[in-house]
Amino acid sequence: MSRKGISDKVAVIGMGCTRFAEHWDKSVDDLLVDAAYEAFADAGIEPADIEAAWLGTMISGYAGITLSGPLKTQFIPVTRVENMCATGSEAFRNACYAVASGAYDIVLAIGVEKLKDSGFSGLNSPKPPNDGTAPNFSAPASFSFLAPAYFEKYGLSTEQGREVLSRIAWKNHYNGSLNPKAQYRNEVPMEKISKSPMVAAPLGIMDCSGVADGAAAAIIVRTEDAHKYRKDPMYVKALSIAAGPGDGRLRQDFDFTSIKENVVSSQAAYREAGIKDPRKEISMAEVHDCFTPTELVIYEDLGFSERGQGWKDVLNGVFELGGELPVNPDGGLKSFGHPIGASGLRMLYEMYLQFQGRAGKRQLDNPKIGLTHNLGGTPMQCVSFVSIVGKELS
């Protein structure tokens, strides 16, 4: 857990993001080149200006050469990082710390994933050799545990619960319909979401995020250098990651209505950024809506809603574009799909666009503080990442 942090020490001066889609005609190399060169152009720098890079990918390549090869970087250090679904955020976090340390002046954080080349739908990650006794259930199944547990604890009927989950998916699809880079750019009626075919009961296919290929990139410099590149950089206020000990698999006091990794990582980030009342102080958030009940639990874990009240906030529209605290204004994993290594940086890209007033039809009214959140693993055991970023220096 970070004690001191690097609040306002580094800034993002350029970003790029491919469209997230089933890119049958693009390779990992293509996606990396597209995202990186969009970021270079956005920052107004040459590729050769980059002094070091961090590449996030879970299953699309090994080692730094996965990036240095396609980009033809000239023998600079490239570190490949992996932290499951928080992989892209982890690449960003390490790049920021390297700049804050003074070791480098200007670095690249980039994430990529190519999920659609596997031949299977969903995420199929290779596992280390093992004894094969763990039940081989799917990712939606592990998150579907949250829904009945939450409904039971807070007294929601199956129908009420269904409406809450559908409203979350509906909101994210609506936001995605306003975003040209989203995988799915259409609104989806509540009725269709509620009646979608079962994947892992009670979750239907429309409770699940999409599966896409994509890449996103950020150029990071120290805050004092940022204005050499642009007048409107994005400042990093806090970076936090919490890796869980696996309580959910082992302990009965883990009740599947809260994921402690989320709580710990967000509180650490709030301390670092000096945030006392997240619901009031945060203008917008991009959170890890891999499945609809995940987003519901995140509202409460991150302190956006009181315990047991998140579902009411959903029904009251609190997290919609015009609401008190818009969540996933870009459409979230729901509309973008979830190319693992790219998602964390895609979330930061939305913060960056919103601060600069470049978010088009989904532009919020002068947001000042943004939060991004990833969760890698299962509710029972995961890594949770939270960043706080800002439009202005504190």
Add this chain to the structure above:
Amino acid sequence: MKGIISYGAYIPYNRLQRKKIGEFFGKSTYSGEKAVAGYDEDSVSMGVEAALDCLRGTDSKEIDAVYFATTSAPYKEKGSISTIAAALHLKENVRGIEAASSLRSGTSAILAANELEQTLVIASDCRTGAPTGQNEQWFGDGAASFLIGQGPEVIVNVIDAVSVQGELVSEWRSQTDSFTQNWEERLGSTVFLKQVKEVVTPFLEKNNCTADAINKVIISGPGTRAHTQAASAIGFQKNQIQDPLFDLVGATGNAHAPMMLVSALEEAKPGDQLLVVAFAEGLDVMLLEVTEAISRLAKRKGVQGYLTVKNDQTSYSDYLKWRNLLETEPPRRPETERPSAPALYRGYHQNLSFTGSKCRNCGTPQFPKQRICTQCQVKDEMDDYRFVGQSAKVMTYTLDHLAASPAPPMIVAVVDFDKGGRIICEVTDCHPKEIEIGMNVEMTFRRLYEAGGISNYFWKARPIRQKESV
């Protein structure tokens, strides 16, 4: 005198109504239903379940030897005794041997037990008859288990026994055959009748016993009628003949006579005399006498318990899929990789006996075994802690339609044990509409899958239904 100290049985939850086979092929069938092993069951897993039923209220560490009798072992080369011994938490130096191939290996194993020791006998079979054939209708799956020894706890004394060998090719399955083959049924039934007359009558005379002094005669013979003909030929009345379970279970191979014996013992009273006759290339014959100790035997599921809990709506197509008799499109998921043998080796004690750890510092039970306590984070202060037989409840669950499973949707539950500890595991023998938060479950030993020729055994949860609770 050698005797039976305890008994147990297992009948798989799924039953196939024979008329469903007939409906599929457009032909007439026998009546009744047959018990069919689920996709996650085989002779080893069913045998372990029967043995767990047998060992209720006894100390498994007292057992000196284990005999496993089956004609349907998971391997042609690699034993199952070590799997069974680990699953049942028997002592490490327990002796064991597999009695294979013969359809009377179950009774032969009982006869082979040394009376000066405690011997666990497990008879289990899961034979597959070729589709459209008589055997397909006829065969059923199941297991029985007996603890053999001597002393005041013996519930049935073996008064006398005799075996005869009589070579005959009437029912066989070669190393390469997928299914059992039969000679014309008349051959087997004629030779059987001849052997019974030649062996059983003198055996009873030798023991100064007559047919009318026997309460139940337990005969496992060839075909559907030979047992009644044989019983009648040696002087038994119809009401003395033990029900062969044909209508409810089917012919369970070498476990047939042992399961009938369990059935008989469930209704036996002290002083009752029982005669067992098991046929296959000769006979095993046993004269048994029930003792007073039977009234003190702890409650168990047995044949009666397992008969009442069933899914009798199993479809013929599911049965074909589970037995690999129907080639189907593979799930659109990566293939199941074979388990890592070193990882299996390291985990045998934990995974087969379902033993986790309990923290000496804070008392928290946990599975799998942990070195650092999940509750208090103390290092290496753990005692072994076995979860088998403990009551548990479903904390939350999911129905996974995406996961690759031979019986989708895969039901996965977070299971909390009443005395502490949690496992996330599959729920088996359960209809998706049955599962609910708070459901009482118990652990059952299963073959998770076979990959690369390796059968991977572990535990799943199954519902405890009111009717079978013991």
